[in-house]
Amino acid sequence: MNLNLILQLALSGFLLGGVYSLIALGLSLIFGVMRVINFAHGEMMVWGMYVAYTILLWTGVDPFFSFLVSAIILFILGYLLQRSVVNRILDFPEAMQVLPLVGMAMVFENSARLIWGPDYISPQSKFALSSISLGPLTIDTPRLMAFSIAILITVLVLVFLKKTDMGKSIRAAADNRLGAFLVGTDVNKVYAVCFGIGTACVGSAGGLLVPIMPLSPYIGAPFTLISFIIVILGGMGSLTGAMVGGFIIGVAESIGPEVITNIFHGLGVDLEFPHTMKQVVSFFILIVILILRPQGLFGGKKR
Amino acid sequence: MRKLYLFLLLAFLILLVLPKVMSSYALGIFIMIFFYAYLGQSWNILTGYTGVISLGHSLYVGIGAYMTYLLTLTLGLPPWIGMWIGGICAGAVGLVIGFFGFRFGLKGVYFVLLTISFAEIGRLIVLHLKVFGSFQGLFITPHFSAVNFQFKDNVPYYYIALGYVVFSLIVVRLLERSKIGRYMVALREEEEAAESLGVDVFKYKMIAIFISAFMTSLAGAFYTNYLYYLHPSTMMSMAFSIEIILRPIIGGMGTVLGPVIGSFLITPLAEISRTYFAKAGYEGLHLVIYGFLLVAVVLFFPRGVISYMKKALSPLLSGEKSH
Amino acid sequence: MVKKKMNRRTFLKYSAAFGATTAVAGVPTLLRAQPPEIKIASIQPVTGVIADIGISMRRGNQMAVDDINARGGIKSMGGAKLKLLLADTEAKEEVARTEAERVIKEGAVCLVGPFLSGNAMTIATLCEQRGVPFVMDVAAADDITRKGFKYTFRVFPTTTKFADSMLFYMDKIMKEKNISKIRGVLTNTGDLFGRVQGATFKKAVTDKKFPIELVGHIEYPLGIQDLSAEVSKIKALKPDILFPVARPGDAKLMIRELYKQRVELQGIISPGSPGWYEPEFIRDMKALADYVMDNVPWYNPIGKMYKEVNAAFSKKYPGKYIDTNSGYAYLGVLVIADALERAKSTKADDIVAALQKTYFKQDLMVGLAVAFDSRGDNINADTAMIQIINQSLKVVLPEKAAEAKYIHPMPKQLWERGV
Numbered sequence A: 001m002n003l004n005l006i007l008q009l010a011l012s013g014f015l016l017g018g019v020y021s022l023i024a025l026g027l028s029l030i031f032g033v034m035r036v037i038n039f040a041h042g043e044m045m046v047w048g049m050y051v052a053y054t055i056l057l058w059t060g061v062d063p064f065f066s067f068l069v070s071a072i073i074l075f076i077l078g079y080l081l082q083r084s085v086v087n088r089i090l091d092f093p094e095a096m097q098v099l100p101l102v103g104m105a106m107v108f109e110n111s112a113r114l115i116w117g118p119d120y121i122s123p124q125s126k127f128a129l130s131s132i133s134l135g136p137l138t139i140d141t142p143r144l145m146a147f148s149i150a151i152l153i154t155v156l157v158l159v160f161l162k163k164t165d166m167g168k169s170i171r172a173a174a175d176n177r178l179g180a181f182l183v184g185t186d187v188n189k190v191y192a193v194c195f196g197i198g199t200a201c202v203g204s205a206g207g208l209l210v211p212i213m214p215l216s217p218y219i220g221a222p223f224t225l226i227s228f229i230i231v232i233l234g235g236m237g238s239l240t241g242a243m244v245g246g247f248i249i250g251v252a253e254s255i256g257p258e259v260i261t262n263i264f265h266g267l268g269v270d271l272e273f274p275h276t277m278k279q280v281v282s283f284f285i286l287i288v289i290l291i292l293r294p295q296g297l298f299g300g301k302k303r
Numbered sequence B: 001m002r003k004l005y006l007f008l009l010l011a012f013l014i015l016l017v018l019p020k021v022m023s024s025y026a027l028g029i030f031i032m033i034f035f036y037a038y039l040g041q042s043w044n045i046l047t048g049y050t051g052v053i054s055l056g057h058s059l060y061v062g063i064g065a066y067m068t069y070l071l072t073l074t075l076g077l078p079p080w081i082g083m084w085i086g087g088i089c090a091g092a093v094g095l096v097i098g099f100f101g102f103r104f105g106l107k108g109v110y111f112v113l114l115t116i117s118f119a120e121i122g123r124l125i126v127l128h129l130k131v132f133g134s135f136q137g138l139f140i141t142p143h144f145s146a147v148n149f150q151f152k153d154n155v156p157y158y159y160i161a162l163g164y165v166v167f168s169l170i171v172v173r174l175l176e177r178s179k180i181g182r183y184m185v186a187l188r189e190e191e192e193a194a195e196s197l198g199v200d201v202f203k204y205k206m207i208a209i210f211i212s213a214f215m216t217s218l219a220g221a222f223y224t225n226y227l228y229y230l231h232p233s234t235m236m237s238m239a240f241s242i243e244i245i246l247r248p249i250i251g252g253m254g255t256v257l258g259p260v261i262g263s264f265l266i267t268p269l270a271e272i273s274r275t276y277f278a279k280a281g282y283e284g285l286h287l288v289i290y291g292f293l294l295v296a297v298v299l300f301f302p303r304g305v306i307s308y309m310k311k312a313l314s315p316l317l318s319g320e321k322s323h
Numbered sequence C: 001m002v003k004k005k006m007n008r009r010t011f012l013k014y015s016a017a018f019g020a021t022t023a024v025a026g027v028p029t030l031l032r033a034q035p036p037e038i039k040i041a042s043i044q045p046v047t048g049v050i051a052d053i054g055i056s057m058r059r060g061n062q063m064a065v066d067d068i069n070a071r072g073g074i075k076s077m078g079g080a081k082l083k084l085l086l087a088d089t090e091a092k093e094e095v096a097r098t099e100a101e102r103v104i105k106e107g108a109v110c111l112v113g114p115f116l117s118g119n120a121m122t123i124a125t126l127c128e129q130r131g132v133p134f135v136m137d138v139a140a141a142d143d144i145t146r147k148g149f150k151y152t153f154r155v156f157p158t159t160t161k162f163a164d165s166m167l168f169y170m171d172k173i174m175k176e177k178n179i180s181k182i183r184g185v186l187t188n189t190g191d192l193f194g195r196v197q198g199a200t201f202k203k204a205v206t207d208k209k210f211p212i213e214l215v216g217h218i219e220y221p222l223g224i225q226d227l228s229a230e231v232s233k234i235k236a237l238k239p240d241i242l243f244p245v246a247r248p249g250d251a252k253l254m255i256r257e258l259y260k261q262r263v264e265l266q267g268i269i270s271p272g273s274p275g276w277y278e279p280e281f282i283r284d285m286k287a288l289a290d291y292v293m294d295n296v297p298w299y300n301p302i303g304k305m306y307k308e309v310n311a312a313f314s315k316k317y318p319g320k321y322i323d324t325n326s327g328y329a330y331l332g333v334l335v336i337a338d339a340l341e342r343a344k345s346t347k348a349d350d351i352v353a354a355l356q357k358t359y360f361k362q363d364l365m366v367g368l369a370v371a372f373d374s375r376g377d378n379i380n381a382d383t384a385m386i387q388i389i390n391q392s393l394k395v396v397l398p399e400k401a402a403e404a405k406y407i408h409p410m411p412k413q414l415w416e417r418g419v
Helices: A003-034 A041-059 A063-089 A094-116 A141-163 A165-175 A177-182 A187-209 A221-234 A239-266 A275-292 B002-021 B024-050 B058-075 B079-103 B108-127 B154-177 B179-189 B191-196 B201-227 B238-251 B258-277 B285-300 B305-313 C002-008 C027-032 C051-070 C093-105 C117-130 C142-146 C159-176 C192-207 C228-237 C248-260 C279-289 C304-316 C324-343 C348-356
Strands: A131-134 A137-140 C037-044 C081-088 C110-113 C134-136 C152-154 C182-189 C212-220 C241-245 C267-270 C293-296 C384-389 C392-397
Touching: A003 A041, A003 A137, A003 A141, A003 A165, A003 A187, A003 A221, A003 A239, A003 C228, A041 A063, A041 A094, A041 A187, A041 A221, A063 A094, A063 A141, A063 A187, A063 B285, A094 B238, A094 B285, A131 A141, A137 A141, A141 A165, A141 A187, A141 A239, A165 A187, A221 A239, A221 A275, A221 B108, A221 B238, A239 A275, A239 C228, A275 B079, A275 B108, A275 C212, A275 C228, B002 B024, B002 B154, B024 B154, B024 B179, B024 B201, B024 B238, B024 B258, B024 C093, B058 B079, B058 B108, B058 B201, B058 B238, B079 B108, B079 B201, B108 B238, B154 B179, B154 B201, B179 B191, B179 B201, B191 B201, B201 C093, B238 B258, B238 B285, B238 B305, B258 B285, B258 B305, B258 C093, C037 C051, C037 C093, C037 C324, C051 C081, C051 C110, C051 C304, C051 C324, C081 C093, C081 C324, C093 C110, C093 C117, C110 C117, C110 C324, C117 C134, C117 C142, C117 C152, C117 C192, C134 C324, C142 C152, C159 C192, C159 C293, C159 C392, C182 C192, C182 C228, C192 C212, C192 C241, C212 C228, C228 C248, C241 C248, C248 C279, C304 C324, C324 C348
Parallel strands: C037 C081, C037 C110, C110 C134, C134 C152, C182 C212, C182 C241, C241 C267, C267 C293
Antiparallel strands: A131 A137, C293 C384, C384 C392
């Protein structure tokens, strides 16, 4: 077993997990409050990436600053989407709620294609190539920065929910929609703001990913799925859960194939667990969690 | 009721003679309408009737397609026989998923995630199996003959696909009128009440998922021999599962005719948006329009198109109570 | 007299119309009943995961049609103009089939396309069922032409051809540089093309006992967004040369990760894949793109035809140039036009007969004249070794088409290039 390799894998998985957390946080927030799964989540992240990329192209401002603009634009998009579509489907049967958001995912994906073209883009931002050596390990600077900013945003969102009036209303509406309505909260507005914050999270995550990943209109869908897994793992609606879940999935997918291969070899089985099957690790974790602890690691409430 | 049956008979007769007057291209669209109506109907048995949402039905299509192929390859069994064995395998997998889901009481979004997980693991496993062509996918060699389920012309495919739909309609109609079907609906509406009345919820959910998986997988044989290429990343993907559930949701879940109506609406919509809005320089526009149409249909017909059609047609079908 | 003159003339400046001199009896009647236009269809995956390549190929198809029409259309049929019908497979087989049916119904006499081998298989079967000729411009999986199709032809090299040429070029490099053995790691994307390309290369190396020791073979899914784990593994294996089969997205990801993790390499030589030659790769990677080699079916840089087509293409689509995909897309249409010219008919069987007799001289792509074997594969399709030198693409092998001498090993590691 190559310990350095495993450590390196764990480290980069952990750093990426921070960004996963932020993506999942948005999904979790939306689900926790509205009980709606945003199937357009990954596609909206791609919009966040393109916004940051466009700013880099036009003004040269690094994505590590312009992610704020991504967040604002995605907030507006999310707000409008909630007002126009999501708000009307809140009382639909669960299966019915899937469709409009799948439709919106197609709209986001293909309009990105129309606006920004089909090519893979990998803009050369300032920090894109720097890395720090730490003994035998390399720390990727953009990953480290994306990680730190993602954690910062997550904490800010948590503080916002705990301390501000709007945040308190959101939490109240999440607990009891009718109750919030009775005490005079404008539930529709609260919902729209909450959806906007959720999409702003994913939008800023998109901006942070620009220096790390090439972007194309069609890369969104897997992110929806992975944030799904993280949210279930951490516990639906639990924001701390989304954070921890992100780290677990990030590390598990990164070191999983290598570790399993080593276990195979240790058992005398000449089998290789290919990297192409790394998602199996996540899905396996998910199934186990679903069966043993369906409320998730941090979900207190009953399912 | 009789009027509805007469109406359906008439529609069926029209569909029977259509190949005489339609081009191969139009038949191809009808084949896709039937194919998805059948898949939607199979999904409807589980989700529409028992309320358990599955987003992993592409898994069963995959099992059906690959088992049928495998039996032809190893034992020389024609697809006509192999598909039923594939169906039983898919049903068995359905039971395993059902066991985990229902025994541990997973509902709503949790069951959705469970089905997605199994489907994705299944997809990744098939993707790594050499016998199924692994990442290359399977290139099916065409030997055009009725025994092989392979035809040169679209007309036989058309009648087979139509046969699939009629078969599914009969199955669902019989199921709906049977004791099993009534229990299924009862536990969809009021699970606790049904349970307290002594309905074995677990058992009926298991029956539903078995029938649903079994029927879904039969479509795999059709897919294989119509498109001649199998790759798990297309026909076992989550995108394909979503494709399966679109039509029954839009047509009306938990109804016999909903999936068919949904398919008659959605498949041409996709086709029309592709034909008229896919212009050079604007690639992707037709999918934007299609996406908006999906949203609009759900917003305007939240209970499925069928309930509005029923209202509109009720004078014509007077005497018809519920369907 | 008219017909004699026509037979002597070449229908395109570059093509030699072979085998057409004998069968001219039907020409006068055909001339009377001039078809106003001949429809052919471009069917490509222009939306979906591989849309970037699909678009580039649709452009190649379209430009070839426009050029042919500008030169007077199909002369043996009274200058009939070509009309290109456009179809989109959305990278799905079922859509590929419906779309192919649609263009056939709209009167396409021949189909050209698509990049994806899976889509191609469905279309090839349909064309067999309907009796419509089908020219695959790019779709490399060997299997498709092994199914005994009568109506399907392919101008692109098969994967086996890729591997053979790759070893031929590697042998040359190793001899010239006195390298006796290479430690290599092979990577490929986990889709049809990547998998086949990787496996064929590996098999060729083993079967021929070629002195490349593949110490690792890493696969990752198409559309992957994070290669850090894979590159860590590559680093641990300490290869001399990396043999990556990639796609546009992961190629960039790979280079960046290699840089960041400081993986020391003598060279990055792809056994043949996209990702390394698109304008965006060089634009985004700058000096990091240098010294990458790729064994691909490529344009012929010294060809007259190439120079003209490329100039026109770059003018029409700024920042783009003719590459493997758009080049073969262009060539595919030329081959069809040549067949139509000789067939003097739009009947499927006549076109197929003409396609079978194709001997189409061209200097657009590396490789000799296009000619099909009994399976429908282009026997003369070949690859070239290209290398990025000073951020511009050069053909380095074979020597008869070379613009520059290859550079190996890389004089500077990725992180020593001051980016």
